Amino acid sequence: MKTRGRIFLLDDDDLIVSMVARALKGEGYEVQAETDPDGAIDKIRLFAPDVALLDIKLPGKSGLDLLKEMTDRGIEVQVVMLTSDDSAESAVKAMKMGAVDYLTKPFDMEEVKIVIASIVEKGNLKHEVEYLRKVSSDLTYREIIGNSAVIAGIKEKAGKLAQAGVPTVLITGENGTGKELFARYIHQLMHNGNTGEYAPFIGINCCALPEPLIESELFGHDKGSFTDAKSEKKGVFELASGGGILLDEIGEMKWDLQAKLLRVLEERKIRRVGGRHDLPIDATVFATTNRNLEEAVKNGAFRIDLYYRLNAFSLHIPPLRERREDLLLLAQHFLTLFSAKYCGTCMGRFSPEAQNLILSYHWPGNVRELRNVIERIVVLESGNTILPEHLPKEILFQDRAGESLSSGSGFTLPEEGLSLDEVEKTLILQALAKSGGNKTQAAKLLGITYDSLRYQIKKFELEEVR
Template sequence: MSNREPTIMVTDDEKSIRNSLREILEFEDYRVIEAESGDQIFEILSDESVDLMLLDIKMKGMDGIEVLTRLKEENYRFPVIMISGHGNIEIAVEATKKGAFDFIQKPPDLNRLLVSVRNALDQQRLSEENRNIRSQLPEVPEIIGESPAIKKIKKTIDKVAKTNSRVLVTGENGTGKELVARWIHEKSQRSSGAFVEVNCAAIPTELLESELFGHEKGAFTGAHDQRIGKFEQGDGGTLFLDEIGDMSADAQAKVLRALQESAIIRVGGSKKISVDVRVIAATNKDLIEEIEAGNFREDLYHRLNVIPIHVPPLRKRREDIPALAKRWLNHLAEEDVLFSAVSFSDEGLEALKQQHWSGNVRELQNAVERLGLLAEDDIIGAEDVESMTRTPKKKSDQTDDLLDQKTTFQGFKESAERLFLLRKLEENDWNISQTAEAIDIQRSHMYNKMKKYNIER
């Protein structure tokens, strides 16, 4: 809503009611337009900008509830105050569920009506200001974390974003490789251009070339029209090649040529088309191993790996987990009021840090949503976390955790010993005598070890 006087549409099939409401509102310096039926409402809305609607429930033809439903379906954002001489609680509840701002009975109390109008217009103005502010902010979520690894990534992004250098982002699934790519684009001089994403693993090999480079009409069966590929769509912007390690050898060769020549040829075409696109690639694979296995071109690797950025798994940066969990819970609360009263206890956050998170940030987000919905109380504690988030670890993962967490030889030795005893007790169904015999120690020593390491079934 700008500085102009607000426009209010008064809808009622009785002319006397419309005249009465017009007089009241124009006296308060509002601009008023009228409609006597649902059909006329939408005819006027095709030409007029409206800030508020006073909508009668009982009208000939389309009634007020039907009009309100259609307004919401067609994404009209202005508030609606329902007015009815036949008002009852059921109708008021239904109107509110459909999105009405308020419900007033006829004949309307003058002060009550004007207060509702002012409140509705104030809310509309604030909503519009918020939308304008949000439209000026980047839609890319913040990279959360203050661990040394995340600080290094943020610093690298700030440094390389201003250049056109190609970037290769590596890391396990769910670590946030796409988010890194989006922030490089957002902070670059190309931010006003397109950010075009291609998931190389999700597109069948026979279609990937057409997806990347486009095709001419009639290039192959089903090519009824010319198609612009992702390289051309990203012209002036950024092309993000996700899961590059899954690209076929043939597609690798053509991508290499496109990078060398800064030009592409559409499938079925012969003309070279120049493209100005910055390429950021990502993979969860070790491309050096893929090169040695003959699955990835070494020359393409060197073209892509100008600036390497590795995003570590959550188990390598556990100190970031509480901030990530709280931020995601806040995000859920913004989307759904069910999450607004829920929070983590310090013990709950500490318990989150102890989980393995083989699915990384993606798994953590799912767990936070599950905890927010299913936790017994509004405070998510350690017991909630342990009962609802525990995931199995591979043996090698558990050893990696010990290596990451323990900084002294004694600490590692004791933790490894505890892990060994737990494993053997589980293998022997917690029969202590049988376990002691299996690992060749005395039963009394077994009890002492269990007491020392606080091991209980």
């Protein structure tokens, strides 16, 4: 059972210790109670409590000495001083030295409980914030949608990798193909949910931070390892112990750090920055990239030894345009999802024309692009069916754009660029002029539907112009 928190209790009075310990255990806390100040700091370090209750008057030592020693050694624990009526001055001193609170003997047990609960809750919130900062976007594993042979093949391979418990998996694929989703899928299979045990999954982007910071994010640091390291800190490898780490955009990792990562992967050990001891690691490392790592190796941007190490177990997620049979399934999935989220199933289906456009578009941003397009439509458009004119113009005008770029039909992008809106507007005006204002004919000339022309006319406010 998960405890409410861990409390360390040090007081030389047996009676007080047993009374407070019993009350706190009754509240659901895990309690370690001690009466001897000798070796107390190491015990605290090992037990890693949320709160340490320290008596201020201890045989041979004062609680203040312990507090100071803990601060000096960079042990971050919330300390509450236990004082007697006659030591109010020391209590103030303790607060100045960093204690979060003090309790005066004889104790009011209700007060003890309230003080501790509030400290533990604040601490939990802080940890949660720190933790959430590290985990990438979505916390929970999401369903993988797709009936294509491609997806079935990837799922099968993912299953084998999970079953074998491989230490690393390299996941490659264009932006938005689902690399992270598959990393989470394997993670989920490895820790197959029904044991009920929580296995952490922590993501870190390899190029989001400057190199020294990335290194300490990954491997942690010991106190004083660099000027502003006032305390020790666990890195992602330690935090994800027993779980998984997602190294996002591994292809962007700096050369020197690549060497350090390789050492970690080969020896399954890390050393904190400024640390003196190696710590064993057991987390599965998922490395993702949208770069062609083989190319990067050829260009001297990626170490060949790390590439071989990572490539031992790899998973490639092909772009969406190579598994078109999943397109409508995914589109419908996102429509149902966002419709339920934003408007209680207001939009339920796609018109056949909209489906055709979705099927023929090349989706350079892959599943993420599809997801975003549909989310935008559900939020911004009304009606219960998605029509072509609801689709963004790169999808609505895809053929024309494709032609103009590929078949050299007279359109060339000028060096200085252009305003696509202006071009569209001009072409629509020309088509309307040519057809003598007949919208059906103008739409034909433009290769779009009547409805979508009407939408464009409204959008560019061309009605009045003509």
